[in-house]
Amino acid sequence: MQFDAGMKSKPATMADTDRFSRTVVPFEHWYLGFPATLSPVLNLVVEGAGRIDAAELRRAVATAAESCPGARLARRGNRWSDSRRPPPVRCATGTVLDRTTLNDVAELRRPLPVHGAYCEVVLCDGEFPAVVFRASHAVMDARGLRLWALDVFRALRGEEPEGAESVTTVAELDDPLIAQADAKNQDFVLPSLLGVPADARFGGHRWWRRSIDGTFPAVAARLATELARLSGQETVPVSIPVDLRPYHPQVRSTSNFAVTVSLQVTPEDGWQATQQQLLTVLSERRGTVRAPGPEVLKVPLGLLRMLVRGVDRKARRTDRFSSLAGVNSLGRTSADAFATDAFEPVATYLLAPREPASPLGLNVVESDGRTELTLSWWPGEEAAAGAERLLDALGESLSPAAHRERATLLPPVPADGSAGPGDRTVVDLFREQVRARPDAVAISGPEGEVSYAELDRRARVVAAELRARGIGRDTVVGLCTDRTVAAVTGAWGALLAGAAYLPMDTKHPDGRIRDLLQDARAPLCLTQHPHDGRDFLPEGCDRLVLDELSYASDPGEPPTPPAPSDLAYVVYTSGSTGRPKGVDIEHRSLTNYAHWALREHGIGPDTRLPLLCSLSFDVAQISLVLPFLVGGTLLLMRDELDHLSLQEVIEAGATALALTPSHLDLITRLGLRPGAVGTLMVIGEQFTRALALRAREVFGPACRIINLYGPAEATIGVSDHVFDAERDTGANVPIGLPRDGVSLFLLDAERRFVAPGETGELYIGGVQLARGYRGRPDLTRQRFVRLADGTRVYRTGDLARRLPSGEVECCGRVDDQVKVRGHRIEPSEIAFTLESHPAVAAAVVVPRTPPGRTDRALCGYVVLQPDVPPVEVSELTEHLLERLPSYMVPAAMLVVAEIPRTVNGKVAASALPDPFADAQAPADATPLDDTEAAVAKIWARVLGTDPDGMGSGTDFHQLGGDSLAMIAMVAEVASELVGAAQAEVFTRRAPEFLAEPTLAQVARLADAVRTA
Structure with missing residues (x-):
């Protein structure tokens, strides 16, 4: 152990000490009378993870001492004065301070004053650093010590110290x-x-x-x-x-x-x-x-x-x-008070001396x-x-063991006794399949079939190009492609290069894609025709068009495969601060998920798994990764999701589907034929028993329906439950138990373990946790916290309870976050984007349930600026579409005079007007023609509303319809009004009325296609 006494200061002059002077009070005189062997020193310890630079700490201590002169006192008889010498910072190099070494660190027992200093700071810069603020009780009490310590950390963060400069004493x-x-x-x-x-x-x-x-x-x-x-x-x-x-x-x-x-x-x-x-x-x-x-x-x-x-x-x-x-x-x-961008506080505690006769x-x-x-x-x-x-x-007495045991869920031992993945990554597993099954079909779709050997060669071409550009470990490359062979090639090429990929949706606006690439600090974006001509690259980010690479030659073996601690991919989720946040997923997390998911979900060489979800959705990684680790086949479909492409991919031999409850609900309503599908992996939203029963009717009793739970921050899925109609009698299907290497905890609002039977917030611990939020240490500290035993956990915001069976059931949210088609949405991000429009003074977005519906739709409310020309709602919608994904654009938007609020400042949602109340009122008294009346009946079935009162100008979106409901509506209009012969033509022309989906527009296109 090395010991560094730090910098020395010049002695203070009399003029220096006049600025701060006060009397010694009786309490302090008592402590001054303690013998040196009973030095009354208070130690405020801040343990953490990360690093604190000693030189920066010395500067911060000196800065804080300027505003807290009580930390640098000298005694002259019965008076204290400012010595003008900053408290010394001593470095105990290699010292690990924890519960086991608490009494072995000599620096914590050194008497004060030393060389005249009544305060000092000790930096234990071992593997897990700790900062100890030490003060003689003769100059400070514990709360005064905390005031000084807080100012030191403010200075470390570059903030202005709050200061404590009063010379008033307790005796006065x-x-x-x-x-x-x-x-x-x-x-x-x-x-x-x-x-x-x-x-x-x-x-x-x-x-x-x-x-x-x-x-x-x-x-x-x-x-x-x-x-x-x-x-x-x-x-x-x-x-x-x-x-x-x-x-x-x-x-x-x-x-x-x-x-x-x-x-x-x-x-x-x-x-x-x-x-x-x-x-x-x-x-x-x-x-x-x-x-x-x-x-x-x-x-x-x-x-x-x-x-x-x-x-x-x-x-x-x-x-x-x-x-x-x-x-x-x-x-x-607050833990944030003792945090910096490089240091995460884990524990703060006080070590006080044993006082005489006390x-x-x-x-x-x-x-x-x-x-x-x-x-x-x-x-x-x-x-x-x-x-x-x-x-x-x-x-x-504070935290009963019975509560801790019942509110902690550990994974069951695998039935086959299989061990974890060890140090192997998904790259290792993929290359094993390439060597074992080079001629097996890896990808099947509209572009034909691609073997494992061909996919590997293409991915190595991409990897070689990335490495030639200096891109490797922990570098993020954008992936902006359609759901094509190029998407798979790009993702695996990035992984083979040791880099991480950032999957994005080509349907998102250029501004959104640009912001994600910039936030992720991506030096390169992989794309394909026709998206190579779009203007979504931020400054400093290059473009690599996958279609233009030559895949004819073999580039040789890839470099050293990534390590478990390397970054694998980054996905972005909606942010409550108005800015989306990137989730950094490491290889160890992805491989651990894949290891148990392959086993539990029965995915093997015969599995044919379609890619149904947007690439930007973390659920898409199920299809993009799992089949290639066991010799299975990924099925690609037409880029546009509709009832025809869904039926095509099912008829192409799909044996399993990974999808959201919204997608499953759509499939059950479309009347699609189940084909060979034997496994449904349902994830992303609350899964109701009613939907599970409908899925069982469609796919048959032999089909395994698995409710898979997991936020992006915990790598796709952490628990699962196979639906059992006889056992699962609640309104919602349970999410089951955690799987290998994952633990679940139920805690209340004060992070106490909930009592048996009570509902609490669900926290996730274990190997699948993300590294954190990209470039957001503050947000990472808020959401990734530590339990008292040091376990790092992610607070999901999901409310859950433990059922008598021992499994977990989700039952709501602790915040305003909502799910739309499996996508997590923070309404505040949409409101923030609305407020960026120059005509908007204030905005709020709340979810509402349209009449006759069980799902919720987003509704936007805006207050306009008083001194600007009025703006149409259509312009505000266009403003959002230029910046946000379509699923984040509210189904309805209203201009209001003010945002009503409760007495505690929260939005009074119940006092806002209901945009769906008058949505069915006809724009005029003109009766509907026969086709329009037939379309109205279809809309009523799809949206669960009343056809009476609909007019030719009634808007599908204003009735609460979203993109999945639109697919169901188009399918029914094509089947009932257009006819089987022209159904595909009508479906392909559906984008013609997407911008203005009124009864009249849909009926007009149906008539045009039917009579063509």
């Missing part, structure tokens, strides 16, 4: 609790909870720590009550330090501003009574307050040291103290979803065992 406050402070007349009659070891020595102490999931209201009262219960006594005094800063907001200081209140705690009354007692003390400003009075200032420090040794010796000998324990709650601090000290620090407990006592074998039992009991 006009506060009744200060006036009542008294350190005399204390009865030392209570035995300690842990007992005093026979060999206890002056100044000796050891720390113990426990991390607990969740945060808890009135945590100090809860813990005080539990300690009292463990004592076995009816009523006992417990000490609780109270911070006076909130009651004197004009004073912002790092100095000692806490007073200790003694409460009489009766365990039988419950923690609520303890909390009420504390609140009464604070509200009425009276109670039993323990603190040294002014008389202590008259005691010389030498004599004070003798007194301190004497009272501590008596307490050790008699094992008697004035209270049962001291419970010090530091309050709650009882057991319990310190509590809460951060986002986590409570840290530390206690200090004399070392000893029995004391250590007792401390561990005590922390176990306190943890159990």
Whole structure:
């Protein structure tokens, strides 16, 4: 272990010290009287992952000390003054600070002041770094220490420190609790909870720590009550330090501003009574307050040291103290407050000294979803065992083991006992199939058949071209192609090159594609004709047209295959901040998913799996990856999804389908023939039992219907459940149990494990978690968090509960996110895009359920700027279409005078007008002709609404119709009104009325095709 004392500073002059000066208060004089062997040093520890540069930390400490001069004090008699010397930063190189090494790090026990400094910072820059803020209790209390530490991290992030420059002392406050402070007349009659070891020595102490999931209201009262219960006594005094800063907001200081209140705690009354007692003390400003009075200032420090040794010796000998324990709650601090772009805080806790003649000290620090407990006592074998039992009991009182066990779901052991994928990646598995089945059909579709050997050769051509351009590991290349052989070649070419691919939908507007390429920092985009002529490349991104490569020659073997930790692909999802976010998926995550999915879903050499979903959707990776790992075949269909192309791909021999419930619902309504399909992998949305039953009728009882669950951030799927009509009797099909290497957790809003039977938010842990959000460390920290045991988890936002069977059922969202055809949509992103229009002052997007429908449609509401010309809704729709995918464009849009809000500032959705209420009102009184009336009846069936009241100008979208409902509508019009002979012609001409899908337009085209 190396030790670096850091930079030295020049001594301060008298002029320097005049800027900040205050008196030494009695409380501080008491601590100055502690012997060196009992140095009263507070250690605020911030553990994390990532890195903190020592030089940057020194600069930040110096910057924060300018705004918090209490961190660099020097003493001159009975006054503190600003030394103008920043606190030293010491580097304990190679030191790992965790629960097991807590008492072995010498830097945490060094007395202060050292070389005149009463504060210092220690950087433990081992594999998992930690920053320790150290201060003598003579100059700071724990909350003052936190103020200084927060400013150091603000400076690290380049932010302006908030500062704490007040020279007002606690003795100068006009506060009744200060006036009542008294350190005399204390009865030392209570035995300690842990007992005093026979060999206890002056100044000796050891720390113990426990991390607990969740945060808890009135945590100090809860813990005080539990300690009292463990004592076995009816009523006992417990000490609780109270911070006076909130009651004197004009004073912002790092100095000692806490007073200790003694409460009489009766365990039988419950923690609520303890909390009420504390609140009464604070509200009425009276109670039993323990603190040294002014008389202590008259005691010389030498004599004070003798007194301190004497009272501590008596307490050790008699094992008697004035209270049962001291419970010090530091309050709650956001984890982001101790974060930088390069450092993710994992745990924050306080290590305080054992004070002379004081009882057991319990310190509590809460951060986002986590409570840290530390206690200090004399070392000893029995004391250590007792401390561990005590922390176990306190943890159990806050977080019962029964809750943790029931709310934690672990994967079952595979029936075949198969091990995980090890260090192999999907690239290794693909190349194994190329060698084993070179002539097998890898791809079949409109372009013909492609063998494994041919696909491999084409992918290696792409890989060689990428490598020639310097593209390799962890570089992202865009993939903007239709669902063609070029798409497969490009994706696997990028993987063979060691790079990652970013799949995008060619139907998305150029602006959207450009933004994704720029956000992903992609230096190259793979594309094909006719998209090579589009203007979607950002500055610094080149284009490689896959159609123009020569695939005739063999480029040789690809370079070293990617490692499990390398990036495999990036997919973008809607962002709540108005900006889509890229999810970085590593090879280890993708391979782990593939390993269990191939086994559980029965995918093998005979599997023929179509690519139904948009390439930009993470579900598409099921078809783009899985078949090629076992010698199966990918089926490609016509680029446009309609009832004809669906039937064609099923009749082409599809044996399995990977699709969303919306797609499955469409198939069941189209009356398609099931062909050889024996497996349905349904994913992306809530899967209802009613839809599962309809699918069973269409595909037959032998077809396995699998409900697959998983967000993009956890690599496609993490759990599955095979539908059983007799067992699954709830409204929704369960999502089952997690699979290999994945765990699920049910936590409440405070990140506590929910009680058995309760609903909680679903968190996912394990090997399939994404690396994070591309270029968004702040958002990554918000969504990818750590449990108390260090497990990294992703908070899904999905509400779920554990069923009596032990499996999980999803039952809603904790936020406003909605699903449209399996795509996650943050309505705020659409509103943000609407507000980018110069005529829009404010916008909101909410989901509504059209009359007679069970699914929801997006509705947009805009408030126009007062000083600009009015704008038509059609212009706003066009504005969105130029920037967002079509599925994110609201089905209806209304201009309103204002956005109604509730008293707490949230949008009052119920007070907004319903755009579907008058959607069926005819534009005029002209009766419908026969064809229009027939189309109206079809619309009513497809949309679940009433045909009466529809007019020739009624708009399909304004009735709540989306693109999948449009496919069903076109199929029924083609079948019933056009006739089988002209059905394909009508379907191919359907885009002619997509821009204006009114009854009149659809009827006009139906008549034209039928009579042609």
